[in-house]
Amino acid sequence: xxxxxxxxxxxxxxxxKAAFCTGATAWSSTAVERLGIPEMxxxxxxxxxxxxxxxHAVSQQSLPATCFPTASCSASTWDVDLLRQMGEALxxxxxxLDVDVLLGPGVNMKRSPLGGRNFEYFSEDPYLAGELxxxxxxxxxxxxxxxxxxxxxxxxxxxxxxxxxxxxxxxxLREIYLPAFxxxxxxxxxxxVMGSYNKVNGMFTSEHRPLLTEILREEWGFEGVIVSDxxxxxxxxASLKAGLDWEMPGPQDRHVKALVEAVxxxxxxxxxxxxxxxRLLRVVFKAKETPKGGSFDGDAHHELARKIAAEGxxxxxxxxxxxxxxxxxxxxxxxxxxxxxxxxxxxSHINATKVTVPFEELQSRVAHAGLTYAEGYPEDGSYRQExxxxxxxxxxxxxxxxxxxxxxxxxxxxxxxxxxxxxxQQQSALIQAVAKAQPKTVVVLNNGAPVGMREWxxxxxxxxxxxxxxQAGGAALIDILFGRVAxxxxxxxxxxxxxxxxxxxxxxPGDAEKVSYGEGIFIGYRYYEKKQMPVLFPFGHGLSYTTFxxxxxxxxxxxxxxxxxxTVSVDVTNTGSRPGKEVVQLYVHxxxxxxxxxxxxxxxxxxxxxxxxxxxxxxIGLDSRAFAYYHPRYRQWITEDGDFDLLIxxxxxxxxxxxxxxxxxxxxxxxxxxxxxxxxxxxxDPRGRAVLGPHxxxxxxxxxxxxxxxxxxxxxxxxxxxxxxxxPLVSVVLFQ
Ligand code: GLC
Numbered sequence: 001x002x003x004x005x006x007x008x009x010x011x012x013x014x015x016x017k018a019a020f021c022t023g024a025t026a027w028s029s030t031a032v033e034r035l036g037i038p039e040m041x042x043x044x045x046x047x048x049x050x051x052x053x054x055x056h057a058v059s060q061q062s063l064p065a066t067c068f069p070t071a072s073c074s075a076s077t078w079d080v081d082l083l084r085q086m087g088e089a090l091x092x093x094x095x096x097l098d099v100d101v102l103l104g105p106g107v108n109m110k111r112s113p114l115g116g117r118n119f120e121y122f123s124e125d126p127y128l129a130g131e132l133x134x135x136x137x138x139x140x141x142x143x144x145x146x147x148x149x150x151x152x153x154x155x156x157x158x159x160x161x162x163x164x165x166x167x168x169x170x171x172x173l174r175e176i177y178l179p180a181f182x183x184x185x186x187x188x189x190x191x192x193v194m195g196s197y198n199k200v201n202g203m204f205t206s207e208h209r210p211l212l213t214e215i216l217r218e219e220w221g222f223e224g225v226i227v228s229d230x231x232x233x234x235x236x237x238a239s240l241k242a243g244l245d246w247e248m249p250g251p252q253d254r255h256v257k258a259l260v261e262a263v264x265x266x267x268x269x270x271x272x273x274x275x276x277x278x279r280l281l282r283v284v285f286k287a288k289e290t291p292k293g294g295s296f297d298g299d300a301h302h303e304l305a306r307k308i309a310a311e312g313x314x315x316x317x318x319x320x321x322x323x324x325x326x327x328x329x330x331x332x333x334x335x336x337x338x339x340x341x342x343x344x345x346x347x348s349h350i351n352a353t354k355v356t357v358p359f360e361e362l363q364s365r366v367a368h369a370g371l372t373y374a375e376g377y378p379e380d381g382s383y384r385q386e387x388x389x390x391x392x393x394x395x396x397x398x399x400x401x402x403x404x405x406x407x408x409x410x411x412x413x414x415x416x417x418x419x420x421x422x423x424x425q426q427q428s429a430l431i432q433a434v435a436k437a438q439p440k441t442v443v444v445l446n447n448g449a450p451v452g453m454r455e456w457x458x459x460x461x462x463x464x465x466x467x468x469x470x471q472a473g474g475a476a477l478i479d480i481l482f483g484r485v486a487x488x489x490x491x492x493x494x495x496x497x498x499x500x501x502x503x504x505x506x507x508x509p510g511d512a513e514k515v516s517y518g519e520g521i522f523i524g525y526r527y528y529e530k531k532q533m534p535v536l537f538p539f540g541h542g543l544s545y546t547t548f549x550x551x552x553x554x555x556x557x558x559x560x561x562x563x564x565x566x567t568v569s570v571d572v573t574n575t576g577s578r579p580g581k582e583v584v585q586l587y588v589h590x591x592x593x594x595x596x597x598x599x600x601x602x603x604x605x606x607x608x609x610x611x612x613x614x615x616x617x618x619x620i621g622l623d624s625r626a627f628a629y630y631h632p633r634y635r636q637w638i639t640e641d642g643d644f645d646l647l648i649x650x651x652x653x654x655x656x657x658x659x660x661x662x663x664x665x666x667x668x669x670x671x672x673x674x675x676x677x678x679x680x681x682x683x684x685d686p687r688g689r690a691v692l693g694p695h696x697x698x699x700x701x702x703x704x705x706x707x708x709x710x711x712x713x714x715x716x717x718x719x720x721x722x723x724x725x726x727x728p729l730v731s732v733v734l735f736q
Contacts, residue, residue, distance in 0.1 A: 005281045008035050009274060017277045018259035021240065023250030026230075027055040029284060030250065040284045042148070042227075042248070043097070046071060046104020046120060046136075047343070047470065048350030049090060051097040058249070065093050066301040066471065067343050067350035071106060072448050073312035073467035075122035076489035076542070078583040079607050080135040082308050087139020087147075089301045094145040096296040100287035101146035101192060103347075107133045107180035108155050108196075110449065110493050111523050112504040116158035116417045119344040119448020119468050123492035124524025124539065126176055127602045130183025137188035144290030146191030146283060149184050151229055153177055153211055154517075155196035158417045159509035162232070165199035168517040171595070173200070174630035174637075175521045178215070185220045191283050192225045195244060197232045199514075204239075206232050212243035225283050230347075237262040245276035298353045306356075306472030310479045311581070313469065314489035315543040319461035321440055323483025323545055324400060329370040331394040332359055333434060334404035334444075335377060340474045341406030341446035346414025356474035358404055358444075365478055372398060376434075377426040381408050388430050395438035402481070403431055407447035417509060421452040421499050428455050435459035444477060450495040453536060465489070483545060488581035488607070490542035490651065494524050497536050503527035525652045526598035540585050540602070540651035546576025546612065550584070553648055553657035561664045562624035562639040569619045570648050570657055574610035581609045586620045587652065588627060589645040594684075597629055600647055622646075627663055633672060639665040679732055680725035692729075699724070 012020070016032050024030040024039060031039040044050040049065040068074065068086050077083075094102050106117070110124045122129040137147045154166040154177045168177065184190060193216060195206045205211055206228050216222045227246045233239050236247060236255035247255060262268035315322065324330075337359045343350060362371055372394040378384055395401035405427050412418050422428065435441045435456060442462045445451065446469065457463065464487070466477055479485040496502050503519040510516065522530050525539035549572070556567040572582055586604035590597050604620035627644055628637040643662050649655035673681060673688045682688035683696060700721050724732055 001282070001285065005278055005285070008037065008281060009277055011035050012277065014260055014263055014270070015256070017273050018256045018263075020280065021246055021259065021273070021276050022236075022252045022256050023246070023248040025055045025251070026058050026249040027052055029246070029280065037281065038284065038288055040100045040287050041098055042101040042103055043094070043099040044104070044347045045090070045102045045148070046106050046348060047074070047086075048348070048352070049093045049097050049099055049102065050347070050350055051099050062351045063097055064351050064353045065097065066298060066305055067352040068305045069309045069312050069470035069473065070119045070344060070348070070448060070468040071122050072119050072492065073469050074308055075128065075132055075312070075492040076314050076465075076467065077308060077311040078128070078490050078492075078605055079311060080131055082311060083132045083135040084139035085304055086308055087136040088142055089296075089304055091140040091143025091145040093296045093301065094140070095143060095290060095292050096294050098292040099145065100290075100292070101148055101283070102140055103148045103150065103194065105133045105136045105147070105184075106150050107184060108151055109177055109180070109523060111156040111517070112502055112508050113421060113450040113493065113496065114418045114499070114508060115156060115449065116412055117344075117346070117414050118493065119412065120348050120414070122180070124494060125492065125602050126179035127183075128492055128605070129180035133180055133184040134187035137184055137190050141188070141191065146287060148192040148194045148227060149181060149190040150194035151196035152181055152193050152216070153196060153205055154200050155198055157509050157515065158415055160512045162197040163199070164510055164512065165202050165514040166517060167201060167514050169520055170632045170635070171630050172517055172520045176523055181216075182220055185216065185222045190224060191286065192227050193222060195226060195228050195232055197229050204232070204234055206244050207235060207238040207242045209242040217243060223279070225279050237268050240276055241268065241272060245279050302354060302472050305470045306476050306479070309469040309473040309476035310485040312467060312489050313476065313480050313487055314465040314491055314541070315480070315487035316465050316495075316537050316541070317457065317460070317463040318543050321400075321442060321461040322464070322481060324442070324481050326367040326482065327369050328399040329397075330362065330368050330372075331391075331398035331401040331438065332362060332371055332373045332404070333376040333391045333395065333401060333430070334406070335375055335379060336404035336406035336444075336446050337373065337402070341468060342470050342473045343468050344413055344448050345409050348414065352471035355471045358474045358477050361474050361478040365475075366482060369399070376403065376430050377424060379408070381410060381424045381426070383426050383429075387426070388433050391430055392433050392437045395434045395441065398438065399440065401434050401438040401441040403434060403441060403443045405431065405443060405445055407445075407451060412448050418449070421450060421496070423451055431456040432459060442481065444481070450493060450536075452498065454497065457536075465491075483578070486545045486578060486580040488542065488544055488583065490540050490583045490585075491537055492539070494528060494535050494539045495537040496528070497534060501528070501533055501535070522598065526601065529599040529652070538651050538653035540583075540649070541653065542583070542651070544576075544580040544582070546574055546578045546580035548580070548582045548610070548650065549573045549575045550648060550656035553659055555646065555659050555661055557661070559662040559664065561666050562627055563666050565621060565623045566661060567619055567621050568604070568646055568648065568659065569617055571615050571617050572608055572610065573615040574612050577612050579609070579611050581607055582650065583607045584618045584620070585649050585651065586622070587647040587649065587655070588622070589647060590627070590629070591643045591645065593629065593640055593642075595629065595631065600645075600652070602652070634669050638667045638669060639663060641665050675730040676728045678726055678728055682729060683725070
């Protein structure tokens with residue numbers, strides 16, 4: 001392949017190379033018939049194939065395809081196998097629909113629940129997001145179809161997204177905003193990575209050489225193509241120099257000309273252009289190795305979408321009302337019962353092959369004793385009391401009321417963020433009124449990100465988070481509500497008590513120029529736990545129809561070297577009367593570290609299915625990164641000697657077992673000591689202590705002679721040695 005590519009490359013004119021690095025249309029690369037270079041077709045993702053009939057069209061009705069659960073739903077499964085299967089199915093649909101690269105998955109962190117695209121992203125935790133993304137990519141690419149890991153990087157809000165500068169410190173970037181990309185690149189090798197619209201610390205990511213080349217390529221070993229987000233390129237020459245190979249969409253004659261002129265003038269080294277062309281040629285020809293066309297098994301994919309949706313739904317609260325019994329009269333309330341709210345707005349919007357509707361599922365698949373329906377709330381979000389009155393009427397005369405509450409599209413979508421966590425006023429009033437009239441009320445939510453519930457949560461016995469659950473979600477909701485499938489979803493994003501509690505609150509969404517990520521590494525549960533703040537529902541939370549007990553937690557070694565890693569095992573028993581699945585979560589707590597760290601961080605998880613009474617041993621491996629943090633002074637990940645707690649739980653707030661292990665670090669740190677370093681720094685580093693220690697101890701002995709051990713006696717009324725420790729070495733010497 002390489003010789004062929006070099007041969008083709010050597011035949012290409014400068015103009016052809018420049019044009020090749022820019023799209024030909026909204027969804028295709030530039031073909032060069034003369035040299036047998038075909039066009040390559042891309043289409044959105046990430047939870048369905050949005051293949052335009054006409055590749056010149058930007059937004060028209062796309063071809064029918066399976067709309068799988070959106071990322072907040074599929075992430076709630078915590079099931080890497082299901083994500084892989086979803087990827088495989090999407091790969092098959094890409095083949096049938098003649099798509100070479102699927103534009104997904106999206107792995108941006110959910111920095112605030114207000115994010116308009118949170119429904120398209122996996123989690124507030126980089127470990128969970130990275131594991132799921134890697135598995136999804138492996139699934140799609142196993143079919144010979146490419147993916148585009150997006151949006152690299154730090155695209156965590158919709159407000160001012162095309163021009164805002166994200167002001168984020170190195171440690172937060174490395175520990176929070178990049179690791180999901182890093183994990184996916186290293187474990188799944190996506191064919192392409194898509195940039196983002198925003199700037200990072202003042203520089204557009206499309207022109208950000210440290211991100212695109214130094215980190216992504218040189219440090220992580222990415223060998224694929226970096227493609228821009230659509231119309232995210234401002235200076236084409238600067239972007240190519242930074243490492244952005246392929247600008248989309250096309251055509252962009254002005255940018256092609258700029259590249260040609262830059263090479264002619266010597267501003268751009270033609271070898272740099274050739275490198276980009278070579279990388280894109282590699283992907284184009286790799287894509288063409290997979291014959292396209294045929295058809296896909298829509299029914300099988302629909303059933304897979306239903307399985308993923310059911311495993312992604314999160315039972316937030318249940319006072320025993322669920323699962324519902326059959327042969328009851330049911331009051332079905334809410335527009336979302338008859339028009340399923342199964343996906344979000346924007347580039348991920350799919351023309352679903354079919355949609356299951358909760359009300360129709362109730363009619364056809366449940367032996368009820370009678371169904372009544374009330375719209376409950378209007379589509380436009382206005383307040384209409386008569387709709388509430390009608391709903392109360394049918395709720396009162398039924399045995400059970402089921403409320404289907406969907407967050408309206410005008411509240412959350414790509415392109416804009418939410419202004420609050422609230423449902424509409426009508427929806428909140430509706431829930432309160434219905435719950436008052438009917439104690440047996442279930443609230444089913446369809447939303448992409450956390451919503452506020454405080455006005456009504458105590459009044460309802462059961463709440464099921466259905467998310468935007470994909471085209472088969474209506475069927476999945478019935479599967480869960482009537483116990484045909486046991487709920488096992490776990491929250492990948494914290495539900496806060498109120499908006500002003502959220503980590504980004506005082507900095508969100510910034511102004512049109514910049515947004516400060518002032519909370520640093522403390523996003524999501526990392527923040528609430530550090531601040532010891534209560535939340536509505538914690539990260540990792542999700543109930544089942546059975547109960548689980550954890551026992552016999554053990555670890556492969558009590559003391560270990562970081563490079564050896566560890567294996568943690570625990571027995572899980574289904575102590576209830578119904579089958580169920582449990583997601584065992586493993587968090588790591590560093591007892592002592594030079595820099596402040598979160599209380600605990602997710603570093604492993606495993607899902608297990610258990611029949612009543614069954615016990616299985618779950619084992620989770622931890623590598624050295626599970627104990628490390630990124631040190632900005634050394635500009636590298638480091639581990640430090642010391643004790644770590646391993647916390648095994650059913651959620652971040654429901655820890656069942658604790659183990660303590662002692663790590664011996666094998667990390668050698670560069671010696672950064674200099675005369676500006678404090679005496680304390682010198683003493684803390686063994687190499688510094690070897691030099692300064694004897695002098696310091698002598699000085700300390702002399703100072704004790706004068707003031708004994710009491711601080712008051714010393715000339716300054718304080719321990720002068722403590723003062724020295726905080727002083728730069730050079731000042732202490734001068735101080736003498
Ligand atoms: C959009 C989105 C990106 C999508 C692309 C093509 O603006 O940011 O996720 O893949 O453009 O539609």
